[in-house]
Amino acid sequence: MGEEELEQEQEQVVNPWEVSAKDGGKIDYDKLIDKFGCQRLDQSLIDRVHRLTGSPPHVFLRRGVFFAHRDFNEILDAYEGGKKFYLYTGRGPSSQSLHLGHLIPFMFTKYLQEAFKVPLVIQLTDDEKCMWKNLSVEESKRLARENARDIIACGFDITRTFIFQDFEYVGGSFYNNMVKVEKCVTYNKVVGIFGFSGEDHIGKVSFPAVQAVPSFPSSFPHLFSGKDDLRCLIPCAIDQGETGKMSASDPNSAIYVTDSAKEIKNKINKHAFSGGQDSLEKHRKYGANLEVDIPIKYLNFFLEDDDELEHIKKEYAAGRVLTGEVKKRLAEVLTELVERHRLARSAVTDEMVDAFMAVRPLPNMFD
Amino acid sequence: MGEEELEQEQEQVVNPWEVSAKDGGKIDYDKLIDKFGCQRLDQSLIDRVHRLTGSPPHVFLRRGVFFAHRDFNEILDAYEGGKKFYLYTGRGPSSQSLHLGHLIPFMFTKYLQEAFKVPLVIQLTDDEKCMWKNLSVEESKRLARENARDIIACGFDITRTFIFQDFEYVGGSFYNNMVKVEKCVTYNKVVGIFGFSGEDHIGKVSFPAVQAVPSFPSSFPHLFSGKDDLRCLIPCAIDQGETGKMSASDPNSAIYVTDSAKEIKNKINKHAFSGGQDSLEKHRKYGANLEVDIPIKYLNFFLEDDDELEHIKKEYAAGRVLTGEVKKRLAEVLTELVERHRLARSAVTDEMVDAFMAVRPLPNMFD
Structure with a gap:
């Protein structure tokens, strides 16, 4: 790590567990875009989304809430050529109820699903929360179902949406892909990205593979069998944790x-x-x-x-x-x-939760 | 690590991938027993097995091939009190055909199954070989089925035996238990046991959990539902790799x-x-x-x-x-x-392999 990088590191921290600016100030999003190898989601791209979908750009696009991307242009090139894609987002179910910051990625994802008419997979990482928050397997599973209710309440289209919780769904092709991803990632690499220590448990060390795998269509044979080259778009937030609070410290x-x-x-x-x-x-x-x-x-x-x-x-x-x-x-x-x-x-019944989480084909997901 | 331990380390190496004595000499089994916290499998224990099962002790017991144990006495105490147990063994399917050394644990396990009349789970770690030998997922799966034929040919009782390959079976309760085990094991711990380096991939780091989990009955709900306190006996070899060869170096x-x-x-x-x-x-x-x-x-x-x-x-x-x-x-x-x-x-047909590997209850496994 060069001196300049080191200095930057000390200025602001953005990782899956912490978002903090230097001296309690504001996050420098331009620096962040550079550091993560992203591009700005600029007006011409927003106009292109508008033109391709015929839907007015979401308020989160218009106002720069979602401000950066990686290869979104390529997804749009393919889409323009008649090739659809799928969306992947998720949530770690650590609490019974969500705050407004948690809703933001789901509100935006719902807009993308409606505008592009594409399928969506939503991963509930009950296994992650069991490991990080030291919840029991049963409690993590219960919270995942509770959170699924909130997600469904955002208005997702059941004919295009598959919600799954890891403790129930991991296995088969999904597990095969986990092993394939694990083979490509060294311990040093995950330490560099996530900052684990030797006293962290091995579940944390290998967990990145569990979250990477839904971005490969072959992880969902009931949805994407024979569509191994389908692209995946992942809407995500860097600081939804902060966004949800009136006061960062409380x-x-x-x-x-x-x-x-x-x-x-x-x-x-x-x-x-x-x-x-x-x-x-x-x-x-x-x-x-x-x-x-x-x-x-x-x-x-x-x-x-x-x-x-x-x-x-x-x-x-x-x-x-x-x-x-x-x-x-x-x-x-x-x-x-x-x-x-x-x-x-x-209005979300147990039966609806079951229906969204059923391992099933979605025959009309691209219509 | 104390100096004495260090010296001992340099004398002989016994881990899952290497068995070597100092200067090419013989393994000191007494030292090994101490180091691994085992007890000698002595004549009184062999006599007890004979008495409890009514079967003559296997040649591998009589001749000290299986020479050490951990808590086998407790299993026998429970068995004497009418409480059965289950057996767990396995194989990493890295080759098309087995050599004689590979057969030894299976021959011994078959004797234990017959003598004690207990169920047996056999794990084929195709995921392990995919990771360690850099085989493709498909090739690892194929080898697992080929090896299953050899294992079935050893004469296991289909009414008491469940064979599974990880790429097909991992999921559900088995995966839930993997996460539970991972939570209990730090990176430093697995490095201490297996000697991984930072350049090893994260699949290797977390793999010990995959092999630990079959020793918990709740990993097999179709077999042991409601029998969470069932004990597990694991016959295993320390040096079957060597045993199979006429010349250690060739x-x-x-x-x-x-x-x-x-x-x-x-x-x-x-x-x-x-x-x-x-x-x-x-x-x-x-x-x-x-x-x-x-x-x-x-x-x-x-x-x-x-x-x-x-x-x-x-x-x-x-x-x-x-x-x-x-x-x-x-x-x-x-x-x-x-x-x-x-x-x-x-004589082992594809249908027999399917039958042994079917996820099913074994209603007569304790009869």
């Missing part, structure tokens, strides 16, 4: 999909750091600093109306709108989102 | 179950190191040194008649029997064994 500040309207309002009022000024006079005079304002960050994610968002930002920055008003509007937006999710979740 | 000197009578005779004559003297005169005068004589070692394994063996050893040691005569008798014994095996193997 895990209780996260808004959960189970929170009541009152809880949401209280969390926003108590924890959401404001970019507004200390006094009404100063606020009217200088306006709010939107760069550090958490309510604005949340509205950027969850308020779909571009015009309204622009209006709020403009008025707030100019000091004509107060923090209290922005927080009130945010509480409305999040309460509506959470209520809608709760309603959808309550 | 892998071609192994006698394969596919060899013809002529090949067997030639291999014995050409490779089997003799403890006899250089000249007839000296041999008649000093006799043979049985300690280093390979034909005698082989007769000790495979000539079942105790009286005949004792007679040959006595006469040979006294110089009244010549090396050529001993080798001739050995060729007869091995040819008969190999012919019998070949006949049995040719």
Whole structure:
């Protein structure tokens, strides 16, 4: 590792378990893109998605929430030539209920599935959480099914979606591919990427193969038999853990999909750091600093109306709108989102979970 | 590691891939027993097996081929109290055909199954050979089925025997247990036991869990559901690799179950190191040194008649029997064994392999 790299390492940390900027500041996404060998997801690519799918780009694309990619252009080239692909995302089921940050990759994935009309596999890594969080096998399995309810509630199309939990699904072609991947990855390599120590257990060391394997279509013979060259697109977040919280330092500040309207309002009022000024006079005079304002960050994610968002930002920055008003509007937006999710979740029966997780062909997945 | 241990390490090496004594000498089994925390399998234990099963002890027990154990007494205590156990053994299918050394653990296991009337699981680690020998998944699977034929030809009872290959069977409860075992084993631990380096791939690092798991009855719900406290006895060899060869340094000197009578005779004559003297005169005068004589070692394994063996050893040691005569008798014994095996193997149909490997209950396995 060169000195420059070392310095960069110390500045910000982004790995599967930690996202932290230097001195508690902001993540430098440009540096991150360079370091991970990605490309920027720029306007021309967003326009191309719009043109190819005929669907308006998702708010997460328009506002740069999903900001980088690897080889997305190649997927689109193939798609333009009539070759479809499949989507793969997942979740480690470590808790009973999800917070808003957890929902973001699923909301975006649902948009991609609808826009491109492609199949989707969702991996629930109950084995990972059993190992990392020291949960029992049974408890990890139970949480996976609970989380499947929340995922289904996001509105995925059952004719194109296969949800699986590792403890039930690993085996056969999937296990064959795990071994093939393991053969290609040395211990030194995973230590370089994940930073394991000699006192970490061997389950952690080999786990990367379990998460790599769903990106190969031959891992799902019931879905993709004979389609070994099918490409896979993986929507993923680097910092959904942070996104879900009103205050980075307080895990209780996260808004959960189970929170009541009152809880949401209280969390926003108590924890959401404001970019507004200390006094009404100063606020009217200088306006709010939107760069550090958490309510604005949340509205950027969850308020779909571009015009309204622009209006709020403009008025707030100019000091004509107060923090209290922005927080009130945010509480409305999040309460509506959470209520809608709760309603959808309550409609998800055990039979629906079974149906989404059934090992079955999806004959209409590309229609 | 203390100095004494270090010294011992340098003296002899016994691990899953290498068995070598200091300066090409003999393995010190007493040291090995100490190092691995085993107990000697002494005459009183052999007598107890005889008494409990009513079957005469196998030649491998009588002649100390299987010479050590861990907690075999506890298995026998339980058995005496009416509690049965199950047997677990296995093979890494790295070659099309087996040599005589490979057969030894299976011959002994068959005796144990018959004597104790207990079920047996046989693991074919095609995944291991795919990783270690860099075979393709398909070729490893094919070899596993070929080896299953040889194993079935040893005469196992299909009503008590379940043979499985990892690439087909890993999953479900078996995989759940793999994760549980992995959680208990650190990287440092496996490096201490197996000597991996950082450039070894992560499949090797986590593989010990795959081989540990069959010793837990819950890994086989179709066999042992509700019998989570069933004990497991694992017959295994420390040096079957060596045992199979006439000359430790020449892998071609192994006698394969596919060899013809002529090949067997030639291999014995050409490779089997003799403890006899250089000249007839000296041999008649000093006799043979049985300690280093390979034909005698082989007769000790495979000539079942105790009286005949004792007679040959006595006469040979006294110089009244010549090396050529001993080798001739050995060729007869091995040819008969190999012919019998070949006949049995040719009777093993694809359907029989399927039947032994079917994931099924064994309702009469303890009868």
